[in-house]
Amino acid sequence: MTPKNKVDILIVGAGPTGLVLALSLLKQGISPSSIRIIDKYATTISTSRALATQARTLELYRSFNLTDELLSHGHKVPAVNLWMRGKHQARLSQSEAGKELTPYPFMFVLAQDKHERILEKALNEHGAFVERGVELVDFEDQDSHISARLLRRNGPNNNTDGHGTEDSYNEETDTEICETAYLVGCDGAHSAVRHGMKVNFEGAPYKQLFYVADIETDSHGQSPIINGEVHVTFKGANLVIFFPYDDKHRCGRLIGMLDPRKTDNEDNNPAADREYSFDDDVAPSVRDILDLNVVKVNWFSAYRVHHRVADQFRTGRVFLAGDAAHIHSPVGGQGMNTGVGDTINLAWKLASALKGHTDSTGDERLFDSYNIERRAFALQLVHTTDRVFTFATAEGLIADIIRNWIVPTVVPSLFAFQGVREFMFRTVSQTRINYRNSPLAEEPRGTDPVQSGDRLPWVVISSNKPEEGRDDNYDTFNAVKWQVHVYGTPTESLRQWCGRKKIDLDVFDWDEKYTASGLGRDTVYLLRPDQYLAVVAPSGPGAAEEATERLDRYLLEKGLNL
CATH class of the missing domain: 3.40.30.120 (Glutaredoxin)
Known part of the structure; x- marks a missing residue:
């Protein structure tokens, strides 16, 4: 058994949620030596994944002096458009709806890999580094601390800056016991921390199988979709969303449903063993619904959408944040932003406890408030996105009538009212929280x-x-x-x-x-x-x-x- 290491906070997962938690702690004067952030993957991600950065996240990033840098690398989306049966029905101007509410009256689009690089660079500048290829195996709550068993799969010096802990590892694959005052799981939907906490992750998958594709197109000037704005399109029960993510209006993200006739087998269950391709399973519907000519696919993945919320975001000295605590439909671009909100909320409470700004009773109040504040929002968010998602993808005659005839009539009339536009903006931008x-x-x-x-x-x-x-x-x-x-x-x-x-x-x-x-x-x-x-x-x-x-x-x- 290798020697024990001791830290104040062990963060599991180095996506935006974990990186923001570590950065916020450092900005509050917590020493880099008191924080450890690990990730089981040996390298950083190279795909765009989460794209939308909402106004509230940009507001919170001002405390890290990162907002301007992020804005210089992405694309500001000025409006969201609604299409029904090939006809444009409404345009929600973000800049108009939010101009009196926030300095960032737009949806900002930046690929997650670029987003993470900016966050990690800031982390490194504060003297903290991610240890990659290090996985949490399990942990025990020892009342006064958490004893976490870690597995390093790729030998010492695996973290990106070259600062390894060779004295703690003597084999290519080695284990280590790390003692930590607090453990935070930012390790995604399949969270090892959540499994170790033994809390329920209530919810279910939607029956539809979805795809995500990052594409390049040469349709600029020919298709009204390629104008730097978000487009939400319906045709029957088929939903496709297009997110632009470059100012030249050539690159974008498509999110949509795969044809249920192709994804269901005789038991009416998804054919999990089938390989899906953009050309065969997506391109025809994209041409039909969006009139897009896709010339290159940079990333394509089929996936199951879930809606789940953990029973507890905190048990004792262990906390959950981001996808480890809640997952929901990608519609609305809320996921990553909610994770960032979790850790901004948690970080100051952990820092207060570590700096002695609370007594033991105060610690409990602060930590309980994290569970109450953020879980309440997660439940509200999952409920809202579930209702929108269920309506958008419902099948049957009544759903088609509502979606194709009533909505196109009602929505433009509602969007004519500034109060409605502001409500929609506040909800999507998370400034209503x-x-x-x-x-x-x-x-x-x-x-x-x-x-x-x-x-x-x-x-x-x-x-x-x-x-x-x-x-x-x-x-x-x-x-x-x-x-x-x-x-x-x-x-x-x-x-x-x-x-x-x-x-x-x-x-x-x-x-x-x-x-x-x-x-x-x-x-x-x-x-x-x-x-x-x-x-x-x-x-x-x-x-x-x-x-x-x-x-x-x-x-x-x-x-x-x-």
């Missing part, structure tokens, strides 16, 4: 539009009132930290309170336009490190109680010692 029902949220107070647990509303700072060179109020999100915002004039007691707590106080000169976003004049907003509101406390003359008293009581009740 809130934690009002979290144990970390204050009790709702009145009918104020902005409450504890909400995402901070985004506002542009008036050009005639520049504040420290800021363009918007999200410019303060240059680090993963607690902070206080005041739109108006802070009290002297608040300034002293922030000084004692060593929390940044960001003051914005009041502008009446902030009212439209739900922000209150002189109100105190205490922001969690994941940019959600912890406390919303009216301040100044006439306030029911001193804001600093509210802040102190909140920290005491939640077991936080900032």
